[in-house]
Amino acid sequence: MKTYTIKDIAKLAGVSKGTVDRVIHKRGKVSQKAFDAVTKLLEEIDYQPNPMARNLKNNKIYDICLVLPNPEEDSFWEPCILGANQAIEEFKSFGVNIKLFFYSPTSTKSFQDVNNKVLKLKPDAVLLTPLFYKESVSVAKNYQLAGIIVSIFNNQIDSKQVVSFVGQNLFQSGRVAAQLMHMIVPEKSEVVIVHIDETFNNAIHMQQKEKGFRDYFGEFRGTNNNVSVLSVKQENLYQSLIEFLKSNQNISGIFVTTSKAYKVVEILQQNNFKNIKLIGYDLLTENIDLLKSNIISFLIHQSPKTQTYLGLTYLVEHFLFKKEIPSKKLLPIDIVNSENLGSYLEN
């Protein structure tokens, strides 16, 4: 169980450390004979360089920028700061420097401005949430041209420039919501999918959840529940929802595809609608309180904190230990109710 060093290999192959290093790093300038001898040995003993020593030499400070929507404008993003802080704490003594940047989730302009600012800083990598599709693709291109690694999380875009995505399978999470709904509403009752958006930049996000939700109920078509959709901008929510519910008296369940389930609850309570089951997303404090009192039945947890922490960790370990960055990491779709809530909040 000995662990071999480059020195050992040099001795065994009858060459110097320098030559072994050249073989390992394919720097050329090695005779065929030496190359073969060393290669053979490396394979035989399954040589793994000591990551500590490798890094020690390379005394560089790695700069990573995290770009996400301002949590003050949408508290969904708050846990990301905790995830970032955890990574900052954990890696600071390794010479990793993580900086946070916020853009306004309602402004493509602000998204572009912030990213241009980051671009000028020339960090080693950027982790961002690509809320705006088109702009994100172009931003990613710019980063790549500048030799900056780009990872994304939470929202997915299709771009070769992006090395890694951390998030959730949204279609499937729609199915999960549907099954839970199916379980808690009466047979043959009506349920409605409510999309609430400020600027429709979440369109893709919400569509996938809707598809999954419908897909599930589609398997029971004819015999079972009836699914409708209400798609509104946030400022019209009150009026539209009331109207909808008045003309659809049999609604027994609402699936809110964003983290704004608590807004729907407000309206239901003000207008004295009872016996409507609710399923939504994300452990915002407003949602948590309603979950605890069982006014919301289930929340699906998208783990923004873990997403952020993982996205950053992949980048750091790539720099520090030359680990491969997973191109796609789909987190579990956590079902949260009032009883297991605490166990998620602790983590």
Place this chain on the structure above:
Amino acid sequence: MKTYTIKDIAKLAGVSKGTVDRVIHKRGKVSQKAFDAVTKLLEEIDYQPNPMARNLKNNKIYDICLVLPNPEEDSFWEPCILGANQAIEEFKSFGVNIKLFFYSPTSTKSFQDVNNKVLKLKPDAVLLTPLFYKESVSVAKNYQLAGIIVSIFNNQIDSKQVVSFVGQNLFQSGRVAAQLMHMIVPEKSEVVIVHIDETFNNAIHMQQKEKGFRDYFGEFRGTNNNVSVLSVKQENLYQSLIEFLKSNQNISGIFVTTSKAYKVVEILQQNNFKNIKLIGYDLLTENIDLLKSNIISFLIHQSPKTQTYLGLTYLVEHFLFKKEIPSKKLLPIDIVNSENLGSYLEN
């Protein structure tokens, strides 16, 4: 954003690297004057030693032994091997050597024998599942006397010799099961808690789950569901269960406190009992199939793989990076149904 080294500090304090090192490690033999100067500087710049360099010198191989029940006797433990392999893979190039040892979950003797064998190997740390309470306490003492760090996972014991526990809040997981059950069985129907055990070594485990389950239903006492208990050894399960169900015709839900829900299903199916909802534990392949076909409604995931991986990781990072080992880590209580199952299996 410069990162300071002991060389910098030595220069600033007008002393040598050696003196700085002595101050940092409180090795004494430093004049008050030098001590004060260096201490002040260390605090001012919040000095963090470079963990890579620190470890490089210390070219030691760390031996960690993992002791758990033989997965061939109880497949619940299978994922632990995956978790262990992940840790082995990840840390092997850091000079960490993790070895696995199995004992028979039905034999205290085998538990003791295996641990004695491990003790003789004098590893740096042991991670074990203390299935047998009394024996585990004594085993932990022996390890500690030999200067071996002991961590435990999955099962908890009360022992000062144990530095870390990774697992789940079982009482709370019982409550989670109860709430789910409450949601899927008719009002005022009867539910039963089934404990299945080979040797009653899981007694504490199962009791806590039962307490949580009862606690939840207790909050609805009088108006609601009636909870009974069936406690059997595995070999008597068939007969006892049939008998119980025949004399309790109104049972509409069964909560199985171990990973053996599939055994209960077998019996129900053979005897043509219908419309009984099932909630159990753990993603064993037998359970997974029944979950997929919705014969089991929910499984609570105890994440044995993650438990193992985390338990090992804490030890490794303690040795390698002098990180503190968390004395207690409670994992989320994951609710798994047929729709979010896939997202857990991938992870």
Place this chain on the structure above:
DNA sequence: GTGAAAGCGCTAACAG
């Protein structure tokens, strides 16, 4: 008490 020096494993520059 203290400083100087060697060395952990790896990299990279330099001389041959």
Place this chain on the structure above:
DNA sequence: CTGTTAGCGCTTTCAC
């Protein structure tokens, strides 16, 4: 093409 050498930051030994 190849070997030697210096040095990353820290620890430890040794001599003063």
